[in-house]
Amino acid sequence: xxxxxxxxxxxxxxxxxxxxxxxxxxxxxxxxxxxxxxxxxxxxxxxxxxxxxxxxxxxxxxxxxxxxxxxxxxxxxxxxxxxxxxxxxxxxxxxxxxxxxxxxxxxxxxxxxxxxxxxxxxxxxxxxxxxxxxxxxxxxxxxxxxxxxxxxxxxxxxxxxxxxxxxxxxxxxxxxxxxxxxxxxxxxxxxxxxxxxxxxxxxxxxxxxxxxxxxxxxxxxxxxxxxxxxxxxxxxxxxxxxxxxxxxxxxxxxxxxxxxxxxxxxxxxxxxxxxxxxxxxxxxxxxxxxxxxxxxxxxxxxxxxx
Amino acid sequence: xxxxxxxxxxxxxxxxxxxxxxxxxxxxxxxxxxxxxxxxxxxxxxxxxxxxxxxxxxxxxxxxxxxxxxxxxxxxxxxxxxxxxxxxxxxxxxxxxxxxxxxxxxxxxxxxxxxxxxxxxxxxxxxxxxxxxxxxxxxxxxxxxxxxxxxxxxxxxxxxxxxxxxxxxxxxxxxxxxxxxxxxxxxxxxxxxxxxxxxxxxxxxxxxxxxxxxxxxxxxxxxxxxxxxxxxxxxxxxxxxxxxxxxxxxxxxxxxxxxxxxxxxxxxxxxxxxxxxxxxxxxxxxxxxxxxxxxxx
Numbered sequence: 001x002x003x004x005x006x007x008x009x010x011x012x013x014x015x016x017x018x019x020x021x022x023x024x025x026x027x028x029x030x031x032x033x034x035x036x037x038x039x040x041x042x043x044x045x046x047x048x049x050x051x052x053x054x055x056x057x058x059x060x061x062x063x064x065x066x067x068x069x070x071x072x073x074x075x076x077x078x079x080x081x082x083x084x085x086x087x088x089x090x091x092x093x094x095x096x097x098x099x100x101x102x103x104x105x106x107x108x109x110x111x112x113x114x115x116x117x118x119x120x121x122x123x124x125x126x127x128x129x130x131x132x133x134x135x136x137x138x139x140x141x142x143x144x145x146x147x148x149x150x151x152x153x154x155x156x157x158x159x160x161x162x163x164x165x166x167x168x169x170x171x172x173x174x175x176x177x178x179x180x181x182x183x184x185x186x187x188x189x190x191x192x193x194x195x196x197x198x199x200x201x202x203x204x205x206x207x208x209x210x211x212x213x214x215x216x217x218x219x220x221x222x223x224x225x226x227x228x229x230x231x232x233x234x235x236x237x238x239x240x241x242x243x244x245x246x247x248x249x250x251x252x253x254x255x256x257x258x259x260x261x262x263x264x265x266x267x268x269x270x271x272x273x274x275x276x277x278x279x280x281x282x283x284x285x286x287x288x289x290x291x292x293x294x295x296x297x298x299x300x301x302x303x304x305x306x
Numbered sequence: 307x308x309x310x311x312x313x314x315x316x317x318x319x320x321x322x323x324x325x326x327x328x329x330x331x332x333x334x335x336x337x338x339x340x341x342x343x344x345x346x347x348x349x350x351x352x353x354x355x356x357x358x359x360x361x362x363x364x365x366x367x368x369x370x371x372x373x374x375x376x377x378x379x380x381x382x383x384x385x386x387x388x389x390x391x392x393x394x395x396x397x398x399x400x401x402x403x404x405x406x407x408x409x410x411x412x413x414x415x416x417x418x419x420x421x422x423x424x425x426x427x428x429x430x431x432x433x434x435x436x437x438x439x440x441x442x443x444x445x446x447x448x449x450x451x452x453x454x455x456x457x458x459x460x461x462x463x464x465x466x467x468x469x470x471x472x473x474x475x476x477x478x479x480x481x482x483x484x485x486x487x488x489x490x491x492x493x494x495x496x497x498x499x500x501x502x503x504x505x506x507x508x509x510x511x512x513x514x515x516x517x518x519x520x521x522x523x524x525x526x527x528x529x530x531x532x533x534x535x536x537x538x539x540x541x542x543x544x545x546x547x548x549x550x551x552x553x554x555x556x557x558x559x560x561x562x563x564x565x566x567x568x569x570x571x572x573x574x575x576x577x578x579x580x581x582x583x584x585x586x587x588x589x590x591x592x593x594x595x596x597x598x599x600x601x602x603x
Contacts, residue, residue: 006420
């Protein structure tokens with residue numbers, strides 16, 4: 001266990017952006033909450049919310065919106081890390097030092113995969129949850145909650161907070177499973193590329209799409225890639241009626257009232273784990289991830305780097 | 307993973323490294339050609355050869371860092387299959403440049419202490435305290451000599467039975483080179499531990515070595531203990547007018563230096579050289595040069 005912990009820490013020593021960037025974003029969010037905790041959203045000079053309601057849905061959406069930059073940053077950082085980690089150790093020849101230690105190649109590769117696919121996302125999740133609590137606390141202290149257009153939209157509300165955290169955790173686990181083959185692909189490119197792993201990771205798929213379009217006039221590859229990257233949302237969640245509906249006056253009626261209505265009920269998307277798990281593409285993706293990770297281990301073990 | 311059964315295969319009296327018919331090709335280039343040798347415990351072995359002779363390839367095979375044909379056993383284990391287990395007993399320094407520049411000195415100690423069960427942290431800290439290396443420095447901020455010092459400190463704090471050094475002092479100045487070997491002898495070597503090293507600077511290590519293994523174009527051209535060399539090889543500084551008589555004894559190498567003819571002989575009785583000139587045991591550097599030239603067609 002002690003060895004595993006130091007192997008994980010070693011990844012964060014090398015790739016400091018993995019923890020520094022999310023932390024910087026979290027601090028920025030806290031500062032933003034302190035500085036801009038009173039927002040007045042208006043359409044045609046009229047406040048969006050007029051009736052002083054404090055809907056839990058809006059509270060959840062504001063929290064989700066504040067967590068989004070953290071998750072986006074984590075996704076970019078984790079992808080860059082996975083693409084770089086096994087290449088960097090060969091580029092600076094430090095692989096000869098790492099391999100002089102009693103750490104197997106399988107273990108070294110799996111630790112890197114775990115950092116990129118599990119530890120960074122889950123750490124970001126914990127950071128986002130903590131940030132949302134602190135943001136709420138700052139807003140409560142500052143002005144009894146985030147006030148949007150006259151309505152207190154973000155005051156501490158434990159049940160909606162827990163509901164949102166549950167949804168986020170579920171979404172994160174679904175994403176880890178769905179995007180595991182992408183993580184393994186980046187790791188494989190990282191160990192395989194002799195130079196420019198970024199180019200090797202992204203140019204071949206783009207060339208394949210262009211080639212298919214020019215040669216056959218079809219775009220199946222593009223569609224497969226597009227669906228692979230975006231379809232998770234529709235497999236893991238079911239989106240019912242929108243929580244909010246808004247209508248605003250047009251230019252012809254400049255004084256028309258702005259109406260914001262709440263539909264009530266289940267406003268966060270419904271979870272559909274069985275739908276996701278039953279999709280054969282998930283299993284295929286996980287098998288591909290196992291295959292590509294095994295290939296990465298084999299390449300690290302058998303490649304002559306000196 | 308080392309098993310108890312595997313550990314029991316270790317026989318201190320026998321060779322700790324045994325290579326049989328070891329071959330390695332890089333495309334059409336033959337780096338090692340059916341090489342066989344054995345190394346015993348408690349020795350300092352110099353693996354000596356020119357650039358591209360196959361030294362590093364042999365070390366990599368011993369360390370399980372490259373694929374090969376033939377058989378290699380280190381402490382009874384197959385390095386290609388049991389590298390992880392082997393690295394508990396074997397340490398190696400490829401060269402000073404392999405310590406990652408982004409790593410802090412204190413983190414390097416933390417890492418080795420974390421992953422190596424035989425690392426003595428107190429010993430490493432004590433040695434480090436006697437140097438100018440600061441714990442918070444990044445390795446990229448250290449001089450090459452300091453990096454080598456740090457690497458050696460880390461390695462010597464590991465209670466390993468075999469230390470493999472591949473051109474460890476390459477690029478270092480004379481002071482650091484001498485310090486390196488002094489530290490190695492003082493802090494590491496004993497009668498149970500073994501050092502296998504390659505170097506171009508044969509003169510610097512010839513007084514350290516107990517065994518030599520000359521390798522050229524993928525083949526072993528000499529495998530002997532330093533003690534054996536005295537009885538096996540003779541350097542004759544030929545007296546004036548005795549060159550023809552000396553040639554009849556079939557030297558394997560002849561050279562002329564400052565007007566003097568120097569001949570090297572192998573397996574000739576000392577009495578054969580009576581009256582032919584000054585007889586002495588050749589130095590390892592001279593012997594290496596002679597053996598390599600003699601082996602060159």
